[in-house]
Each structure stands twice: as C-alpha cells, then as structure tokens.
Amino acid sequence: MIYSRSAEYAIRAFVHLASVPPGKFAMAKQIAGEADIPAHFLAKILQQLARKGLLRSSKGPTGGFTLAIAPRDISLCQIVDAVDGLSDYKRCLGGRTECRDDAPCGLHDSWKRMRSSIIDYLEGTSILVVANSLEQKRRALGQLPAQEAPAPRKNGSRKKQ
Amino acid sequence: MIYSRSAEYAIRAFVHLASVPPGKFAMAKQIAGEADIPAHFLAKILQQLARKGLLRSSKGPTGGFTLAIAPRDISLCQIVDAVDGLSDYKRCLGGRTECRDDAPCGLHDSWKRMRSSIIDYLEGTSILVVANSLEQKRRALGQLPAQEAPAPRKNGSRKKQ
DNA sequence: AGAATTAAGGACAAGCATATCGGTTTTTTA
C-alpha cells in the first residue's frame, strides 16, 4: 500500500473535519464512530497531528479537533508525511538505503520515475477535492439534502467548488 | 513502500539468478551473501517461489535455485504477486474493503488511476530490464570486464538488449 | 554404502504497526 493504516485513518478524519463549520470542534470519539475507526487509536493520531500543527485541539466540553489549515491547502502528502514520514519513498527499491556509485541498483532509474508520480499524486490531491468528491457521491445516492452543504440550513444559496 | 521487504529480497535474488548460466543452479546462501540478504530468510522466500512455479529447485551438492521462466518474461508484478499478493492494490484507500455504491469514498477515482499506474509499472518492468540496467551500471564503474556478460568466456560477440 | 551438501519445513524470537485501557490535566457548565 502507498501509506500506513494510521495515515489512512488520518486522511479519513481530515475529510470528515473538512465538513464541520470553521471554528467548531469535532470530538475524536465522534469522528471515529462515524468513520468506523478505533476511537483511542484515532485519538492518538489526531493528537500527534495537533502537535505537528496540522490540527488545533481544545480540551473540555465543546472541545475536540479542528483543521489548522484550509482543506484546499492540505494535501494527502502533508498528512502522510506527518504520520508515516516520507523516508520510504527516498529509499531505493533495490534495497540499498541510497543508490551510491559503488553500489548500483538496476531498479533505481525506473523507480525514481514511479516514485515521483506517487508523490505528485499525494501532493496534488487536497482534502478539499476528496471531501467534495465524497459529498457529490453521497448526494447522488440521496444520502444528502442535494445541492446543499451538510450544514443544517434549509435555503438554497448555491456555492460552487 | 510499494511492496514488502520479502518481495524486495525476491526481486534482488531474481536479478542475481538472471545472470547465472541457464541450467545451472545457484545456492540460496550464496545469493544471500552477494546480495546482502539474511540467508535463512531468503531461503524461505525462494522455497515459496519454487512451490509457486517461478523457480525450480534442486537438493544436494550442485543443487540450488534457477529461474523457471526467462528473465524477459518475468515481471516484477509476478514476483510481488507471488510474495505479497495483490490484494492491497484492490483495496480502496478510503478504507472500505471495496467501494460499494452505498458506501462511497472520495478517494476512489483518483486512487484507481494511481493504482493502475503502479500496476503498469510492476507489470512493465521485467527482470531482464533490471538485470541489464544493473550490469550496465557496473560496467560503467569498471566492476565488470566491459562489454561482456559475466559468463567466463573471453571473446567479444556483442549482443544488444 | 557412507559422507557431505543442499533445499524443505517447523518452531521460535524480535521488532514494529495496530489496538486497547486507565489515569491525569484542562476546560466548560451547573
């Protein structure tokens, strides 16, 4: 797989957080429940991401987590980097920690290209895009009010993108 | 990473095996020594690949392992499939085991494209290509006789590709 | 036939990722 399960959980949590009104906090337990993620495990991950500055956290009642950066400006890459680190992608598939001149590796060049492609994918995919794609699918299935963000308002001020 | 360490070891062993004369066997311990792989661990992997038909094995003195398929016809994908299985690539990055209609995932479409790209890479890269690339690098470094395959002959019938 | 050598295969150990549990601190609300 491209990234760990922890990173996957983090991404799913971020997608969820992208849909809560700015300024409001969502509880770890609640996110875990809705996204079907082990609660305590997710809490640890979110705490870690709060320490790294991708999330803001608040204790006590009305507390929880909220995005520290706009969904448009958070890429999958930032999350994966914060959770897994990117060292795996710097390692050479041929086994050497790095392709040095005296220890050449037949895979190095082709892997280098593939790796860039993966990194580009992670960097080029923002939480906003993923969240929008998800919302669109749900609307198509009638699981959402249609044409409206999940905020509990009822009138219809269309907003695109 | 794209595949497990076991798969990486297998690929490196295959690259090594591509350079032994056809019909001859190479010992697991010897491959492990030259490729810097834990010997017993590699042996298990090779035995597994022999059971799956990618290698042929022989016991006793003069025994060892040899490729059951021409290097040109073995792709990284076949090896990774035999060692890791490909199920990870069928799984959706959004977390669901499969993107069903009633449980949509915002990542599904973009990941599908990325995944195909990775599979194409693994399928399109043969052991022969990797072995040739490695040999070429070694020649450039003066670690090989230059212009000659590592077979113990001495004349110079150039062969391309 | 016997000794040496190699793969085959089972048991086990170590390390890491994943997951769970309980207590502590901070904050809000009554």
Added chain:
DNA sequence: TAAAAAACCGATATGCTTGTCCTTAATTCT
C-alpha cells in the same frame, strides 16, 4: 466550587513481518 467532558499521556496487549535456529529429506560424490 463541584462535576462533567474532552484532550493528553503512559502502559500494555495483539498480530503481522522479519529474522533465526534446528531437524529432516533428497541428492551428489567418494
């Protein structure tokens, strides 16, 4: 001020991957 609620934090459990060890079976060579 007390109680409740949430993040925070450490300890522990579990499962999988990686790695080691030892015995057995098959083959070759003397």
